[in-house]
Amino acid sequence: xxxxxxxxxxxxxxxxxxxxxxxxxxxxxxxxxxxxxxxxxxxxxxxxxxxxxxxxxxxxxxxxxxxxxxxxxxxxxxxxxxxxxxxxxxxxxxxxxxxxxxxxxxxxxxxxxxxxxxxxxxxxxxxxxxxxxxxxxxxxxxxxxxxxxxxxxxxxxxxxxxxxxxxxxxxxxxxxxxxxxxxxxxxxxxxxxxxxxxxxxxxxxxxxxxxxxxxxxxxxxxxxxxxxxxxxxxxxxxxxxxxxxxxxxxxxxxxxxxxxxxxxxxxxxxxxxxxxxxxxxxxxxxxxxxxxxxxxxxxxxxxxxxxxxxxxxxxxxxxxxxxxxxxxxxxxxxxxxxxxxxxxxxxxxxxxxxxxxxxxxxxxxxxxxxxxxxxxxxxxxxxxxxxxxxxxxxxxxxxxxxxxxxxxxxxxxxxxxxxxxxxxxxxxxxxxxxxxxxxxxxxxxxxxxxxxxxxxxxxxxxxxxxxxxxxxxxxxxxxxxxxxxxxxxxxxxxxxxxxxxxxxxxxxxxxxxxxxxxxxxxxxxxxxxxxxxxxxxxxxxxxxxxxxxxxxxxxxxxxxxxxxxxxxxxxxxxxxxxxxxxxxxxxxxxxxxxxxxxxxxxxxxxxxxxxxxxxxxxxxxxxxxxxxxxxxxxxxxxxxxxxxxxxxxxxxxxxxxxxxxxxxxxxxxxxxxxxxxxxxxxxxxxxxxxxxxxxxxxxxxxxxxxxxxxxxxxxxxxxxxxxxxxxxxxxxxxxxxxxxxxxxxxxxxxxxxxxxxxxxxxxxxxxxxxxxxxxxxxxxxxxxxxxxxxxxxxxxxxxxxxxxxxxxxx
RNA sequence: CCAGGUGUGGCGGAAUGGCAGACGCACAGGACUUAAAAUCCUGAGAGGGCAACUUCGUGUGGGUUCAAGUCCCACCACCUGGACCA
Numbered sequence: 097x098x099x100x101x102x103x104x105x106x107x108x109x110x111x112x113x114x115x116x117x118x119x120x121x122x123x124x125x126x127x128x129x130x131x132x133x134x135x136x137x138x139x140x141x142x143x144x145x146x147x148x149x150x151x152x153x154x155x156x157x158x159x160x161x162x163x164x165x166x167x168x169x170x171x172x173x174x175x176x177x178x179x180x181x182x183x184x185x186x187x188x189x190x191x192x193x194x195x196x197x198x199x200x201x202x203x204x205x206x207x208x209x210x211x212x213x214x215x216x217x218x219x220x221x222x223x224x225x226x227x228x229x230x231x232x233x234x235x236x237x238x239x240x241x242x243x244x245x246x247x248x249x250x251x252x253x254x255x256x257x258x259x260x261x262x263x264x265x266x267x268x269x270x271x272x273x274x275x276x277x278x279x280x281x282x283x284x285x286x287x288x289x290x291x292x293x294x295x296x297x298x299x300x301x302x303x304x305x306x307x308x309x310x311x312x313x314x315x316x317x318x319x320x321x322x323x324x325x326x327x328x329x330x331x332x333x334x335x336x337x338x339x340x341x342x343x344x345x346x347x348x349x350x351x352x353x354x355x356x357x358x359x360x361x362x363x364x365x366x367x368x369x370x371x372x373x374x375x376x377x378x379x380x381x382x383x384x385x386x387x388x389x390x391x392x393x394x395x396x397x398x399x400x401x402x403x404x405x406x407x408x409x410x411x412x413x414x415x416x417x418x419x420x421x422x423x424x425x426x427x428x429x430x431x432x433x434x435x436x437x438x439x440x441x442x443x444x445x446x447x448x449x450x451x452x453x454x455x456x457x458x459x460x461x462x463x464x465x466x467x468x469x470x471x472x473x474x475x476x477x478x479x480x481x482x483x484x485x486x487x488x489x490x491x492x493x494x495x496x497x498x499x500x501x502x503x504x505x506x507x508x509x510x511x512x513x514x515x516x517x518x519x520x521x522x523x524x525x526x527x528x529x530x531x532x533x534x535x536x537x538x539x540x541x542x543x544x545x546x547x548x549x550x551x552x553x554x555x556x557x558x559x560x561x562x563x564x565x566x567x568x569x570x571x572x573x574x575x576x577x578x579x580x581x582x583x584x585x586x587x588x589x590x591x592x593x594x595x596x597x598x599x600x601x602x603x604x605x606x607x608x609x610x611x612x613x614x615x616x617x618x619x620x621x622x623x624x625x626x627x628x629x630x631x632x633x634x635x636x637x638x639x640x641x642x643x644x645x646x647x648x649x650x651x652x653x654x655x656x657x658x659x660x661x662x663x664x665x666x667x668x669x670x671x672x673x674x675x676x677x678x679x680x681x682x683x684x685x686x687x688x689x690x691x692x693x694x695x696x697x698x699x700x701x702x703x704x705x706x707x708x709x710x711x712x713x714x715x716x717x718x719x720x721x722x723x724x725x726x727x728x729x730x731x732x733x734x735x736x737x738x739x740x741x742x743x744x745x746x747x748x749x750x751x752x753x754x755x756x757x758x759x760x761x762x763x764x765x766x767x768x769x770x771x772x773x774x775x776x777x778x779x780x781x782x783x784x785x786x787x788x789x790x791x792x793x794x795x796x797x798x799x800x801x802x803x804x805x806x807x808x809x810x811x812x813x814x815x816x817x818x819x820x821x822x823x824x825x826x827x828x829x830x831x832x833x834x835x836x837x838x839x840x841x842x843x844x845x846x847x848x849x850x851x852x853x854x855x856x857x858x859x860x861x862x863x864x865x866x867x868x869x870x871x872x873x874x875x876x877x878x879x880x881x882x883x884x885x886x887x888x889x890x891x892x893x894x895x896x897x898x899x900x901x902x903x904x905x906x
Numbered sequence: 907c908c909a910g911g912u913g914u915g916g917c918g919g920a921a922u923g924g925c926a927g928a929c930g931c932a933c934a935g936g937a938c939u940u941a942a943a944a945u946c947c948u949g950a951g952a953g954g955g956c957a958a959c960u961u962c963g964u965g966u967g968g969g970u971u972c973a974a975g976u977c978c979c980a981c982c983a984c985c986u987g988g989a990c991c992a
Contacts, residue, residue, distance in 0.1 A: 307986095310910060317991065339992060352992090394990085419990055429992045437907080438990055507991055626986085699930070700918055710918075713931065719944090720930090726945090770920065773929035780929090783946085849925040854973050856925060894972055899924050904972055 097725055099689025099718075103813040107209040115827055116160075116211040118167050123615045127164035129156045130594055130655075132624030132632070133171045133218075136197035137178065141204040143697075143709060144672055146681050147664045150694045151703055151768060152623045153210035157809035158763045160211070161833035167616070168211050169597040171218035172198050175226075176586045180519040184552060190519040191547065194221060209690060209813060218600050220521075220589040227542035228596060229589050230524040232639065234535045235646055237525070241287045244533060247512065251279040251555060278380075284514035284523060284582060288638045292316055292506040294652075295637055304658040308629045315630040317507025322491045323426065324500040326351060326403035329411060333362060335403055338425035338505055341435060342494075343486040345407050346473050347451040349443065350431040351414045352396065354422035355379040363414055365400030372397055372416055379418040394419045394442045406499035407490070417442065425505045511635065513585045518551035518558040520583030528570035528577040537571050543579070557581030590632055591639040594619050594654055614650045622655035625663075633658075659766050662706020664697075669708060684714065691811040692718050698768035698810055720776065721814055727782050728804065731796045732822040738790040745792050749840045751781040752799050756836040759806050768810070775807055802834045849900040850875055852884055856900075868895040875901050 110116065118126075131152050134145070153168070160166045179190040179197075186193075198219065205212065218225050236242035252274060288295075296316050299309045321340035328334060335351060353360060355376040364372045375397040396417030403414055412431075419438055420429050433443035434452030443450050451473045478486045494500025514523065522543045524536040536543055546565045551558045559565055560581035570577040598616040599608040618640075624632075633655070640654040666672045684693045696717040701707040755778040762771035782799060785791065800822065808815040808828050819828040843864050848871065850858040858880055862871050872893060875881055885905050892904040 307910065311987070314909065314988075319991070321992085337992080341992080419992095421991075424991045432992090436992070438992080505991080629987085702919075705912090707918075710931095713918080716931065723945090767920095769918085770929080773920075776929055787947095847925085851925090851973080854971095859925075892972065894924090896924050896973095900973090902924085902972055 097722075097814070097817065099691060099721075099814065100686060102817045103209060103685075103689055103691070106813045106816050107207070109826075110209065113827075115829060116166075116168075116213065118213045118216070119165050122165045123612075125163060125165045126167055126616060127156075127159045127621070128167045128594075128598075128616060128619045129159065129621050130169070130597075130619045130623070132622075132628065133173050133590070133593065134201075135176060135178065136172045136174055136194055136201050140680050140682060141201065141208075142672055143664050143681050143684075145205075146208070146690075146693060147697055147706075148623070148661055149205065149210060150208060150690070151661070151698060153208070153212075154694065154698065154768065154809040154812075155621070155623075155763060155766065156211050157812060157829065158760075158833070160829060161805065161809065161831060162760075163832060166211065167216075167598070168213055169216040169218070169600075170205060170212040170214060171216075171593065171597065172201070172220065173586060173590050173593075174198065174219050174221035175520045175583075175589055177517065177519070180517060180551065180553075183519075189547070189549070190551065191221070194519075216597050216600050218593055218596050220586070220593070221519075221545075223542045223544055225596065225600075226521040226545075226589070228592070229521045229584060230536070230541050230543060231538060232592060233584065233588070234524055234538060234541070236286060236642065237533075237535045239642075239646065241290065241642065242284065242513075243287070244282050244284055245510075246280045247283045247285070248278045249281050249283065251277050251281075253277060283512055284580075284584075285510040285512055286588075286638075288511045288635070289506060289508050291638050291641050292318070292508050294641055295508075295634065298637065298641070298653055302653050302658070303656060305626075305660060308626060308633070308658065308660070311626075311629040312634055315508065315634065319505045319507070321503060321505070322487070322494070322500055323503040324430065324494060325406060325498075326412075326430070327406070327499075328363070329402040329404060333359070335359065335414065335428050336426045337428045337430045338503060339430055341432065341487075342490050342500070343478075343483045344432045344435045344453045345405070345430070345490060347432045347434045347453040348405055348410075348412055348430045349433060349449045349451055350412050351403055352417045352420050352429045352431055352439075352442070353399070353414060354420040354427040355416050355418050356422040357427045359428075360399070360416055363399040363401040363416075368398055368400035372399055375416060394438055394445065396442060396446065398446075406494060406497060413448075415442075415446070423509070424507065511585075511587075511638075513588055514582040515585055516555055516557040516581075517553060517583055518548070520586065521545070521589060522559065522565075523580040523582050523584055525580040526568055526570055526577045527580065528573065528575060530575055531570055531572045531577075533580075534570055534572050534577075540571070545583075557583070559583070587632055587635050591635040592643070594622075594636070595643075595649075608648075610648065613648075617649075618651050618653055619655045621657045621659070623659050623661060626660040660704065662702065662704055664701070664706055665708045667708060667710075672709070679711065684711065688714050688718055689813070691814045692721060695721070695772060695810055699772040701769070703766050703768050720779070721811065723783075724779055724803070724807070725814075725818065727779065727786065728800050728818050728822065730786070731782075731800050734791075734796075735793055737793055739792070740790070741792060741795070743844075744785060744788055745795055746840075746844070748781055748785045748795060748799065750843060751778055752802060753836040753838075753840040756802060756806065756834050757841065760833065763809070772810060775803070775810075778803060778806075804828060805831045805834060846898045848875075848898065850878075850881060851900060851902040852881075853904055854902055857881070857884060864898060868897065871895060871901060875903075 129152065131149055156166045156168045174194050179194050182188065182193055183190045202214075206214070220226060220229070233242055296313060296318060299312060319340050321338060322342040323336050323338050324342065324345065325334040325336050335353070337351065339345075353363070356379075360372070360376065375395075394417065396415040396419070399414045399416055401414045402411045404411060415431075419442070420427065429439075431439040431442065431448070432453075433439045433448065433450040440450065442448070453473050478489055481489060491500055491502055522545050524541060524543045526534050526536060528534055546559070546562050548558070548562050548565075550561055554561070558581075559579070566579050566581065568577055568579055569575065595608055595613060595617065598613060602609070636654045640649065641652045643649045644652045664672060681693065692714055696711075696714045699717065700710065700713045755774045758774045759771045762768070762774065778799075782803070801824070804815045804819055805828060808831075812829070816828050820826065845861045846864045847859050847861050849856050850860055858878065860875060860878060862874055866874070872895060876885070885903065888905040890903055890905050894902040894904075
């Protein structure tokens with residue numbers, strides 16, 4: 097069979113007959129299968145694309161055979177930095193290169209012959225798409241979840257632009273090498289933190305990999321603890337600290353405040369002023385990356401002030417130190433050197449006392465073995481409790497004296513969405529000198545991104561230089577006003593795209609029609625890389641919950657089930673690139689055909705884990721396909737005539753039904769390698785049966801047809817062709833996945849292992865329908881076994897049906 | 907440092923607590939062939955034995971269990987994230 101030719105043939109027929117068209121009238125059986133859309137890089141479709149799209153397409157085909165109305169749309173995440181950087185280098189406008197690249201990728205993706213529903217395509221840089229990105233922004237703005245705030249950004253003075261964290265390498269600009277400075281600028285943020293609790297609890301009801309859920313949990317970083325107020329000596333001012341270890345309050349020997357903290361100026365005494373100011377000045381120059389590196393030494397300076405521990409009334413000194421960050425919790429930390437590594441380092445450096453609290457009776461805090469350095473302290477009042485109980489008792493006491501309370505903090509920060517870049521979705525905001533920041537009227541959306549030629553980043557947003565764009569009137573008061581020059585982070589574009597896919601065909605006046613979208617979503621199965629665990633996957637969940645709250649959606653989790661593909665690596669174990677791969681996907685498709693490539697990918701590596709690409713097996717997969725072809729065509733031609741149904745038939749029937757059952761299970765868990773293995777076993781069984789002279793015609797026919805249907809998701813063109821060659825009606829993808837006959841998966845006889853004292857001593861064949869008692873009787877009557885157990889007492893008999901018998905004797 | 911994950915033949919990889927190594931590759935042997943390739947069949951974890959057979963085996967050490975690759979504890983190695991989150 098000429099694989100390359102038949103693939104062209106069937107791709108055309110599938111397209112001409114619109115075989116995979118999604119049926120909007122049958123939404124009760126819909127299955128929304130989504131693969132994370134990709135950035136149009138313009139490179140040739142590489143093996144990674146095949147791995148991602150090809151294999152999830154096989155899953156989609158499997159769901160189709162199960163009778164589902166599969167919705168598998170495709171689109172492009174088209175805004176973003178790479179096109180812009182490319183433009184700065186080559187002078188080709190981002191819009192032109194992006195359109196060009198999309199055209200290339202569309203053509204190649206279509207050539208894959210996958211079931212993509214192209215009529216529903218979305219492209220995030222199209223005004224009819226980003227109209228809704230802006231609509232979403234306006235909703236968030238109206239509900240107080242989008243707002244502007246001064247915040248530090250990385251700024252390269254030589255390139256005159258803000259740059260992303262990833263572009264700062266060792267505190268230096270990646271492109272020009274000059275030192276990056278931190279600069280405060282007004283930035284747009286989304287208050288994702290309002291949903292922190294829900295983002296956490298929602299994880300319990302979705303079918304996602306545990307690993308991904310853990311990543312999100314840690315990222316949100318919920319910390320349960322307490323706030324404690326320390327009164328300043330000789331003043332009414334108090335310093336509030338947050339701690340998750342309030343049970344160590346007896347061990348506090350100092351307090352530490354972040355250099356940027358507002359209260360620092362109030363704490364500093366005359367004698368210490370010079371040192372403190374110097375330290376604060378130095379700290380403000382350090383960028384966050386150096387400051388937060390583990391290796392940097394813990395430095396600080398005494399403020400001259402003391403505070404009173406509300407529980408012990410002890411007087412402890414207050415220090416300023418940059419190991420405390422101002423943005424988390426209260427920006428002030430109590431120093432317990434006996435229980436915290438950082439506090440310990442700090443105390444040693446500045447010769448502060450180290451105290452270790454006996455937190456739990458008879459138990460030392462295992463976190464830090466610092467006892468040798470410090471004094472052991474204990475409290476009569478709280479001894480005898482576990483540390484968790486002590487925490488509660490202590491906070492209750494603090495509450496009574498008005499010096500503390502239970503408190504929960506999250507590490508999750510506001511989502512910064514403003515970008516001082518050209519190639520993104522314009523923020524639909526007008527700045528008016530009278531009304532302030534005003535949202536553009538919904539009826540005036542989209543705010544179209546102008547086609548400008550000077551898109552070089554300038555630190556303020558290149559759109560600012562485009563007068564025609566910037567000059568407008570205030571939607572509220574009608575006075576002349578200016579537009580916002582920033583564009584949106586591309587993660588905003590992709591935070592709701594799964595909602596737009598079903599709607600993109602209809603072009604309604606609303607973002608989506610409520611009834612329809614609530615029937616189409618949530619996405620039943622989402623496939624994509626784990627690298628998006630704490631970005632895209634978190635942002636989409638946030639936006640979905642927000643849209644539910646404003647009454648648009650009836651559900652609050654966008655993706656019911658999630659799978660991550662592993663990565664296909666080059667021979668050097670590194671990510672595939674032009675450097676380490678000599679062959680492209682096209683090379684393989686043109687020699688072996690796409691079905692062989694797909695089957696080989698399915699079989700040779702675990703989908704979830706990925707691994708190093710090896711093309712050696714491709715020729716063997718091709719051989720396997722030829723083996724299938726031979727037996728299928730032979731049995732089709734031969735047509736046995738015997739009607740008898742003996743043990744050989746039973747055996748083949750057994751393998752067939754077991755394969756039907758297990759391949760379905762394997763597909764459901766994305767264990768494609770095992771699914772292919774089971775199909776190979778079936779083919780082996782067919783060859784074994786083929787050696788017989790007398791064959792059962794009905795069984796042969798059923799086996800051939802079932803084999804083709806079972807194999808069709810994994811080798812679509814190949815099986816479609818064979819389906820036609822054996823004279824069946826187009827298309828194999830309108831067939832149903834065969835159901836198995838449970839009674840056929842029962843063998844007449846099974847081999848059981850016989851153990852004496854848990855050691856295997858024999859293997860016996862027994863009837864599979866026998867009861868445990870009958871099996872035991874046979875085992876004990878066996879010559880060899882009875883010899884082994886004669887004269888001994890049987891203490892215990894364990895029978896595992898169809899598996900083994902274990903006799904415990906003495 | 908911290909968190910999470912992984913560890914099974916020469917290789918990719920299978921195993922709801924129940925006969926470890928399915929399936930495939932590489933390997934060896936046989937059939938077909940003048941021959942090779944292809945194809946079909948057979949063998950195969952490692953060690954020992956002519957053999958029947960036997961010992962050891964899922965990173966290391968312990969534990970639970972009649973039974974552990976699988977569950978629990980500790981450790982080692984590798985991979986991936988996060989960076990001082992109080």
